[in-house]
Amino acid sequence: MSATRLLVLGVVRMHGGSGGAHGYQVRRELLSWSADKWANVQPGSIYHALKKLALEGLLEQVETPQGKGPDRLAYTLTDAGEHAFQQELQQRIADVADDAANASGFAAALVFLTCLPRQLALDLLDYRLVQLDGQRKNVATVLEKGTDWGQPAHVNELYRLWLAHCDADISWTTDLVARLRAGEYVMADDAGQNFGSATPSATS
Template sequence: MSATRLLVLGVVRMYGHAHGYQVRRELLTWSADKWANVAPGSIYHALKKMTAESLLAEAGSDAGHGPDRTAYRLTEDGETEFQLLLAKYLAESDDSAPGAYRLAAAVTFLPALPRAKALSLLRHRITQLDGQRASARDLLENGSDWGQPEHVGELYRLWLASMDATDGWLRGLVARLESGGYVMADDGEAAFGTPADQV
């Protein structure tokens, strides 16, 4: 699954209802086209697909200057999907490019979670990452014994350095959340991404 799906659900959720241009404009102000590889066409495709899947429902049209714009709102299933994707993308350690996009999208809406749940998901990711780092170390130390060319070890060093950096950042984020950093969904004030009707 793509980061676009979570980002579109999150923006519609944040506004209460939004049309495609509004979602696109919001994501572009966050530079999501760069850090999440979100293309304008994928936003409109996601809106239509998630409407067909009953995750979004049409909430009327904005008539005025220019073409009519269909507005969308999250359905109950859409809220469930938003929460599931958010949890999955925070907890699942995946060092692929799409995995990095999904993590970035999840961090964008991190405050939509209760603090304890966010901490639990991030700790789970750290545990997975610890296993991946151990595997990379083993490959680095023993890979040539298994018939891999010696220079391939540089790939494992690169992979390990990237995982070490991610691990340091994750542990820092956990520490910041533990010390009360950021307004989270259960803190009693409006957190980033809180639906408009709950502010």
């Protein structure tokens, strides 16, 4: 699932309600997060994703009599859509991003982190740390070999950059885990309204 599709599902989940979320609402929300910059979400791709997700049964179209033209259509999350959202969210949080597409997918999942129960989020982030540690060890092993692996010496700078990225990701993830364990943020199983809460129609 692309970052755009995950973001669209998440925003409809937040704002769908009984009347549904209009395409312009989804677009306005995502652009207010600057998702066009960090996830390459374009306005046209948002409307395309809404239609495609509806065709796949993950969203349901709701006609609003007061609307005109495209604005007469709104969307709510189906049970299948809720399942797909949760599945993709959990996978994206746990998996280590090793390319640009996966990185934007992780960013898309991160903005809906509080849609998860606290312990589940912690378990997924702990798993992510295990993967990051393994990735760091692999990169460090290459650097330890120096130029013995047959490439020009300056190519090692790329591996030093990757090692720095691993260290930064490990440090950030470790800090986030500590803050979540200390009770930061209102998670899905906490009392109160958390960011990204499902609308009543999504869980009925």
